[in-house]
Amino acid sequence: MSNQNIRKWLKKNLFNTWYNSILTLVCVWLLIYAITNIFNWILNQAQWSVIQANLPLFLVGRYxxxxxxxxxxxxxxxxxxxxxxxxxxxxxxxxxxxxxxxxxxxxxxxxxxxxxxxxxxxxxVDTNLWNGLLLTLVTAVISIVISFPLGVLLALGRQSKLFVIRNFSILYIEIVRGLPLIGILFLAQVMLPLFLPIEFRLDRVVRGIAGLTLFSAAYLAENVRGGLQSIPSGQYEAARALGLNTVFMMLFIILPQALRAVIPALVGQFIGLFKDTSLLSIVGLLELTGISRSILAQPQYLNRYAEVYLFIGLLYWVFCYAMSLASQRLEKQLGIGKR
Known part of the structure; x- marks a missing residue:
């Protein structure tokens, strides 16, 4: 873009009236002021020794x-x-x-x-030693892997013509979606062992994964159901004309198209689930947020909240952005959104 085009764009979008010109200058000043202060704090005031000294704890905990x-x-x-x-x-x-x-x-x-x-x-290696980013990734990945097929089954169950399956799926989805995640995590930690034999004890990490999975599956089911409803009736008729039964029709014709249509929503749900692992710290699991709290409780690192939470916020952003980029590449590969 030439200098003349740049001047035209600035005049058209930022300095087209006197009040827009004043607003632009004020916003530029505030932006420069904020960036200057942030970089001054990062370079001159922040004490990053708390990150350097505890980096293994942040990443792998007590492994x-x-x-x-x-x-x-x-x-x-x-x-x-x-x-x-x-x-x-x-x-x-x-x-x-x-x-x-x-x-x-x-x-x-x-x-x-x-x-x-x-x-x-x-x-x-005892799961009590799985802490920090390691525990966050393990719980998030396992929960995503298990909740995805469970959500698909619930979505298909809600579409089923069988009374028991349809109403069970609807009841499960509506009850779970009406409860907060933290409540489901507490129920998984306290109530789940009561439904199992006394000699069979579930690990706390397993109970946390169960809570995340049960919660996420209900929302994934609704995303998949939206994809199923977007499939034209002609696809069902064509599958039946080919002689496919209901199972093969869903497995090879309808479900692949439905999942393809809701990839952005599914990835958004996966990103949300990854961030929701931070709530595991409330039920006593030292994932990334929990290990950060334990570090900040040490006397030599009191009041280092800004440095610690900025660091773990950066870690969360890196992984969430990576999932977003992977989703965009997959959508481009499949031609989603093109007309």
Whole structure:
């Protein structure tokens, strides 16, 4: 854009009247003033030693240091699959990877959990030692993986013609959506063990994941139901004309189109679930927010709230923005939104 075009744009949009000119100058002054003060605080006043000294606690909590190699291996697996996925989305690999990639991600899921938790030849690591960002990611990913198929089943159940299945799905969705997440988390921590045999004790982390999953599934069900309702009736008629029964019609014709239509809503729900893991600190789990509170309780780090919460806010933003970018790439790959 040439200088002349820039001047025309500024005159048209920012300085077209005397009061817009004054408002523009005031806004520019406030913006410069705010940015100057923020950078002055970041560079000269903030005490970032609280982050440097407690970085392992923020990232992996009290996970044994001698077992960090397992976490590095997990990171290598995830990064490798992510790089391959990115290459597939940008059409740098052959289309056969489109079928292999979901299988690879599915197989990596139990391997990653095995490396983190131990067992089957590896030293077990108690979940009480899973803290910080590690616990946030584990609870968020497991909750997303489980709540997605559960939400799809609830959406299909709400569309079912069977009285019991339809009304059970409606009752579950409406009850859960009418309760706050923190209430469901408390119920999962206190009430869930009462429905299980005495000798079968659920871990606190498992109970937290159960609460997040049950809550998220109800909202995912409504998102998927919106996608199902957007499918034209002609698609159902065409599937029946091909001789497909209800199961195959839903599995191969209707459901893929419905999920494709609601990808933005689904990713928004996943991002919300990732941020909702911060409520686990209220029920005693030291995820990212909980470990931050325990650090701030140390006498040498009192009143370091701004530095700590700015740091964890940055971590939340990085992961949420990464999910948003992945969603945009997927939408572009599938041609969603194009007319």
């Amino acid at each position: 044994p240091a001698e077992l960090y190699w397992r976490l590095w291996l997990v990171l290598a697996i995830i990064l490798s699959l992510s790089i391959v996925s990115l290459a597939v989305f940008t059409q740098r690999f052959a289309s056969r990877w489109n079928a292999i990639l979901p299988i690879a991600w599915a197989l990596s899921f139990p391997v990653v959990l095995w490396l983190i938790s131990g067992g089957l030849g590896l030293q077990p």
